[in-house]
Amino acid sequence: MSTRQKKIRKTGRLFIPIIAIAFISYFGFHSIHGDRGMRAMQRFEVRKAQLELRLAELVEDRKKLQRQVKLLPSNGPVVRDMLDERAREALNLSRPNEIVIFDFN
Template sequence: MWTKHHKKRKFGRLILPAIAVAFVSYFSYHSVHGDFGLIATEAFERKRVELDGELKKLTAARESLERQVSLMSDGSLEKDILDEKARYALNVSRSDEIVIFNTEY
């Protein structure tokens, strides 16, 4: 009968813990530095706050334009608004008028 005798090796006991440390290190690194890691999440949050501020500005501008359009709609046509917009678009005024442009719109 043939038998194999294996010599007890000290590094054999370290293989499983070394593989476990490698897996944990790999996933830990990518949880911080990966495409969806902590650093990328902070960058996404900064960009979200920046775009949220821009959205608020654009929403205010849109509401202002909607208010102006409602004044010029068929049901409630305001002649002053129509006259103001026409003069501004055509760059026309009378010689006895003083023109002050308000650029809030």
């Protein structure tokens, strides 16, 4: 009578840990470097800060324009200084004794 014995291979014992390490490595890498990972989150935060600064600038510009619009009457007399300023700006004219300061904000 003979019995067959199975030979236990060391490679069989390593199969599941190797697969587990591969999955952990894959998901770990993508949690840091992926499209929604930690580095992407940092880039989004920087972009958000830039856009918030731009929004603050635009809000200030809008308030400035709203103040200028309030000076222009809808049905009453036109404020002389505002009319003079708009005409000079539209026609690109100035008096000889005036100093022109360009504001590019």
